[in-house]
Amino acid sequence: MVCYALSAAAQTSDAIKVGGALSKPYLLTMADFQKMPRVKVSRKDRDSTDFQYSGVLLSTILAKGGATLGKDLRRENLTKYVIVEAIDGYQVVFSLAELDSDFSDEKIILADTIDNEPLLSTDGPFRIIVEHDKRPARCIKQVTSIKIEFAK
Ligand SMILES: Nc1nc2c(c(=O)[nH]1)N[C@H]1C(S)=C(S)[C@@H](COP(=O)(O)O)O[C@H]1N2
Numbered sequence: 001m002v003c004y005a006l007s008a009a010a011q012t013s014d015a016i017k018v019g020g021a022l023s024k025p026y027l028l029t030m031a032d033f034q035k036m037p038r039v040k041v042s043r044k045d046r047d048s049t050d051f052q053y054s055g056v057l058l059s060t061i062l063a064k065g066g067a068t069l070g071k072d073l074r075r076e077n078l079t080k081y082v083i084v085e086a087i088d089g090y091q092v093v094f095s096l097a098e099l100d101s102d103f104s105d106e107k108i109i110l111a112d113t114i115d116n117e118p119l120l121s122t123d124g125p126f127r128i129i130v131e132h133d134k135r136p137a138r139c140i141k142q143v144t145s146i147k148i149e150f151a152k
């Protein structure tokens with residue numbers, strides 16, 4: 001009997017599609033991710049326990065794909081939003097401007113570690129961590145895709 005297995009990537013989303021309104025859409029692998037500049041963020045979970053996460057700013061990941069950030073984030077580009085999707089179909093949205101350090105000091109990262117350990121397999125390999133959202137509902141787990149769209 002022949003047994004067909006899903007590829008590891010399909011099961012665990014260890015590569016993320018970064019696409020939509022980008023000049024250079026790409027597939028983000030764990031190997032690429034490990035080479036990017038890292039940031040630490042602490043935030044509370046649902047039970048108000050503090051954890052320290054580390055990963056890469058979502059803006060850094062979008063900039064690698066040629067996103068209109070910094071001086072290019074004006075006029076119609078201010079109607080762009082970022083839709084992040086997970087294995088279970090859960091989706092959350094950020095405006096492009098709220099991710100841009102010219103607009104906000106809020107740290108929104110794609111994390112791969114919690115308290116210096118890899119994320120649990122139920123949360124990772126990649127999870128968005130939003131530093132100051134009062135509820136962790138946009139801290140989307142098991143991310144598979146990050147896409148920029150126009151609101152109009
Ligand atoms: N993929 C995915 N991520 C998700 C959710 C979900 O249903 N699917 N729920 C969100 C909500 S509503 C909350 S409150 C937090 C819960 O995170 P915790 O289990 O670490 O407390 O995860 C968020 N991330």
Ligand SMILES: [Mo]
Pocket residue numbers: 136137
């Ligand atoms: Mo929630």
